Amino acid sequence: MSVLAYGVVAWLFLFGIYGVVTSRNLVHLVVCLSVAQSATDILLLEIGYRTGGHAPVFVSLSAHPGPAVDPVMQALALTDVVVGAAVTALLLALAVQVHKRAGTLDPDALRATRE
Amino acid sequence: MSRRARLVLFTAAAAALAVTLGAGLAGLPSFGGQITSYARILNELAPRQRHVTDVVSAITFDYRGIDTLFEEFILLGAVAGISVLLRPLSDETRQLPQDKAPDRTIPPPSPAVWLLAVLLSSLLVLTGLETITHGTLTPGGGFQGGVILASAIYVVFLGTNYATVERFQPAPLLEASDGVGASGYVFIGLLGLLAGASFLSNVVGLGVTGNPISGGTIPLLNLVVGVEVAGGFVILASEFLDQTAVIRTRRR
Numbered sequence: 001m002s003v004l005a006y007g008v009v010a011w012l013f014l015f016g017i018y019g020v021v022t023s024r025n026l027v028h029l030v031v032c033l034s035v036a037q038s039a040t041d042i043l044l045l046e047i048g049y050r051t052g053g054h055a056p057v058f059v060s061l062s063a064h065p066g067p068a069v070d071p072v073m074q075a076l077a078l079t080d081v082v083v084g085a086a087v088t089a090l091l092l093a094l095a096v097q098v099h100k101r102a103g104t105l106d107p108d109a110l111r112a113t114r115e
Numbered sequence: 116m117s118r119r120a121r122l123v124l125f126t127a128a129a130a131a132l133a134v135t136l137g138a139g140l141a142g143l144p145s146f147g148g149q150i151t152s153y154a155r156i157l158n159e160l161a162p163r164q165r166h167v168t169d170v171v172s173a174i175t176f177d178y179r180g181i182d183t184l185f186e187e188f189i190l191l192g193a194v195a196g197i198s199v200l201l202r203p204l205s206d207e208t209r210q211l212p213q214d215k216a217p218d219r220t221i222p223p224p225s226p227a228v229w230l231l232a233v234l235l236s237s238l239l240v241l242t243g244l245e246t247i248t249h250g251t252l253t254p255g256g257g258f259q260g261g262v263i264l265a266s267a268i269y270v271v272f273l274g275t276n277y278a279t280v281e282r283f284q285p286a287p288l289l290e291a292s293d294g295v296g297a298s299g300y301v302f303i304g305l306l307g308l309l310a311g312a313s314f315l316s317n318v319v320g321l322g323v324t325g326n327p328i329s330g331g332t333i334p335l336l337n338l339v340v341g342v343e344v345a346g347g348f349v350i351l352a353s354e355f356l357d358q359t360a361v362i363r364t365r366r367r
Contacts, residue, residue: 055254058168071174
């Protein structure tokens with residue numbers, strides 16, 4: 001079970017980076033970066049998981065017996081999501097300006113515009 | 116570097132990374148096993164100490180409140196950066212879209228689309244406010260609720276047109292809400308100093324656990340963060356929409 005859970009993290013991260021390296025479009029590149037970044041969210045939540053655990057929200061506990069999962073990791077995942085959204089938005093704004101200046105979104109074609 | 120050389124370099128680097136990552140991940144405690152004692156203590160303590168039922172909120176806005184302060188300023192910085200990046204450049208002008216053929220007959224938008232937009236946007240506003248105000252009780256809070264609130268603007272755009280959306284984004288108000296939200300966090304933190312405790316101490320009355328108003332400064336911080344995030348994300352939406360709808364290259 002551990003192998004599968006942590007394997008997903010490595011798989012998502014490596015294939016996200018693969019997408020960034022081979023991308024032919026800056027918007028696609030930003031999406032690939034978000035995929036790689038989402039690996040960290042999953043890793044955080046997996047570290048905090050406890051078998052049979054319920055959310056760290058202590059309402060109507062009789063319906064959800066058992067231990068709670070790690071709330072610290074969930075708080076960190078929240079930070080991760082917010083910062084990820086900020087980075088994605090900034091990169092997309094840069095992509096908009098690149099397209100205006102260079103007329104293309106292909107990172108390989110951008111080299112021709114460099115003096 | 117050619118694509119081929121880049122791929123070869125990536126494969127070598129990824130193999131090395133996969134090995135180190137695998138070794139690192141193998142050293143982690145087994146999935147679903149024990150959680151850290153820090154987390155166990157917080158789960159035990161937070162509901163009694165801070166009178167909240169959502170421990171994640173207590174950690175985000177109280178125990179690790181200073182982290183969230185910086186996180187909020189990262190978001191503010193990103194929104195400001197995007198506003199600067201997407202401003203009208205020296206060879207561009209702002210020009211509202213104009214109907215070039217005003218005498219043609221335009222088919223009215225489908226009432227189904229309009230109805231769906233009205234229903235969905237009001238539902239989003241309601242859910243957003245609910246998520247912000249119940250952050251101490253159930254999963255949610257300022258960040259999540261703010262994003263839900265701001266996404267209502269996209270539904271309005273999809274259901275109507277740009278001119279209608281423009282009415283929902285008064286720039287001065289949005290920028291003010293972004294700034295007020297961000298500085299509000301600092302001011303609530305200063306309450307702690309005024310009360311003689313440390314910065315961001317939870318010095319407001321804690322209330323009864325399970326009430327919507329409980330947890331001291333936690334719902335207040337949720338509120339200011341919600342205002343900031345909602346304002347910031349609507350600014351983002353309008354900056355990106357402006358790029359296609361309003362900002363044009365100046366004709367020479």
